[in-house]
Amino acid sequence: MLNTPATQKLLERRVKSLGPAYVHFYQEPVHLVKGKGVWMWDEDGRKYLDCYNNVASVGHCHPDVVEALYRQAQKLNTHTRYLHNSAVEYAEMLAETLPGEISIANLVCTGSEANDYACQIARRVTGNFGLIILNRAYHGSTTLIRELSPEIRDEAAPDYVYEIDAPNTYRGRYSGDPEAFADHHAGLVDEAIEVLKDRGHGVAALLIDSIYDSPGIFAPPPAYQQKLFAKVRAAGGLIIADEIQSGLCRLGDNYWGVMDSGVTPDIIAMGKPMGGGHPLAVTATTPAIMQEYVDRGGDYFNTFAGNPVSAEVGKAVLEVVSRDNLLANVKETSRHLLTGLNALAEKHDIIGDVRGKGFFLAVELVRDRTSKAPAGEETIRAVEWMKDNGVLVSRIGWDANIMKIRPPLVFGKHHADLALETLDAALTAL
């Protein structure tokens, strides 16, 4: 499908005004003008089923969220150096969902800020400087967080950063043996700890996703997370769970994905789904850690974050998630979707693996199930074909051969059926 002249013109203006650093999805970008629930429309009135966007967590333009935004924006929008109900009420509502001793919410504006501030807390509280991450991770785009994001970093890591291999359940040599897998990968952290100590940095924190997205969407084996967390803590480091993508019910079993492994982190970073599109993110921790942070001279202020409009939006999102029982919807619809994807894998040899959890699923395409040769070109064609036929998904992986399915939390079984039919047709058309 070729761009219309209007879209072509807008694309040229975009390059001129926003510059060449901006990229867009799809070979011919989609020019969207409207969203409602799990649906989006382009400028020509074409309708798309959204199987990709996690930010519009409770669906595009949810009326409760929009009205909360409008109501508060008419009243007052100011910073947290004045006293206001909204940020307090939001933090209290959020605390109800949080695991263990975590009950303090510091509000930031973006996931990058949430992770960055989490690392600042960990460094100050532990007195250590070293940070452990998983390879291929993406945690955000501030200077420090980019250093902790091998997925986008092209320079060598600074010497206070140590990357350990992320488990791969499809291609790794331990893929068939969960126990050996957990042992081997958790063992890697011993070296990380030792090296960071030798370099004089010690371990401030392990920053870790609750589902490994960038390496190809792998749900961590609980034993692995448990061993890893214990080792880092024994070395004096804190655990920062990056729940920017996996959080707020997306994985279907718990509000926060890290809870699926039966472990509690020290700090949780939240972002994308929290404001339903509005820039709202959170760094949450325990009272003890926050007190220690302050006792050691830490402070916190963010001009925009915690303003009453953002807080009311956050409250509205949490209310919808709870009232409409979206956690249960994710669990049920996801089971339906996974059953359908596994059935498609029976039919299409090109599907090498179906994996993931909740509404965070991967379909890995390969040219051959034995050699597992990545079918990158075919994945690109399938994703474009689906877009041209009204279903939005995306693709990830070094070989761009992993289809990513990550719909809004309000995605239902009939939406799943349409997505499955379209995927079936796309693979048939290859």
Add this chain to the structure above:
Amino acid sequence: MLNTPATQKLLERRVKSLGPAYVHFYQEPVHLVKGKGVWMWDEDGRKYLDCYNNVASVGHCHPDVVEALYRQAQKLNTHTRYLHNSAVEYAEMLAETLPGEISIANLVCTGSEANDYACQIARRVTGNFGLIILNRAYHGSTTLIRELSPEIRDEAAPDYVYEIDAPNTYRGRYSGDPEAFADHHAGLVDEAIEVLKDRGHGVAALLIDSIYDSPGIFAPPPAYQQKLFAKVRAAGGLIIADEIQSGLCRLGDNYWGVMDSGVTPDIIAMGKPMGGGHPLAVTATTPAIMQEYVDRGGDYFNTFAGNPVSAEVGKAVLEVVSRDNLLANVKETSRHLLTGLNALAEKHDIIGDVRGKGFFLAVELVRDRTSKAPAGEETIRAVEWMKDNGVLVSRIGWDANIMKIRPPLVFGKHHADLALETLDAALTAL
């Protein structure tokens, strides 16, 4: 004025849910519930004249801004990997106001992100790592930007950061001699450049405010900025103008304060006033620098930033600023305000200095005009007295003896008169 039981209760809940890192203005915090134009109201219906807030740039809850927010939030709120008009239109409108070759706007969510990304661009484009800042500066709160913010940093600066003295027109030994002042302070940068080269970092950028806020609100002498910029450029570094506070007409002569010195930076960071309260910030630069950034492997994405809702809000703010000619209002009202402040200085010996530019003014209180002994305690009492009598200002400086007057851009002469009367009464009541 003591807190009401309701306020006291909210304060306790706030400490429990947001934690001890949050601080508030005033000894007894103000519990605000409503804002309109230059006015704010507390929970008991008391009305305050806002002489402090720069974020509500076009006035609290400006109807055009609120309606733009609501209109777009009902339609679509998504990211820049799809094509959409709004971010492009916003960037184009903004470009009309920008100096020199600067015409590319990359959208971020906070001033901290704007400065952080500006440093990333400068480092990649120059291939250098060193950063020069003015002492006592505050540029934001990401890990890197905190390192560049001596005002809040309690650790030693990393070796890639070099601080030079900020000019002080009231207390410095060159305060009476602008030429010698510019020569001396611009000379300090020679050492900065040499040291950063010796350490193997070179100079990536000078990150500099267009009015020196944290040291006490000093408008830079043009000759100083000119000399400084030229020296840093000769050393291969870029100039990042931090316009997060001084930008968008606040200084009264130009849209961007840096233009007052007759110089053009390479990158401009914008933040606070841009969204009228909504989290909207910008890193702007030239096409040549952005192309070089991309050619050297740079990329850019921010999940929330550039979404159509933020962009429409930004457009509405720019439209109000232009339509209502707020630049002229700042210039005129500021002249009126400065005349009044200087008249108060004739009357009250405690006023040691009145300075600043546009709607970014300082009234420095001293116990003695010869010794210039800071009157910190009196300043605190005056600021609290003014709050109790319906006028919001703040105080800065190591000795907390500098009253900061920084109202919304829509502040008029009659508002200035009320602020002046109240300040007069506060100083009389001391």
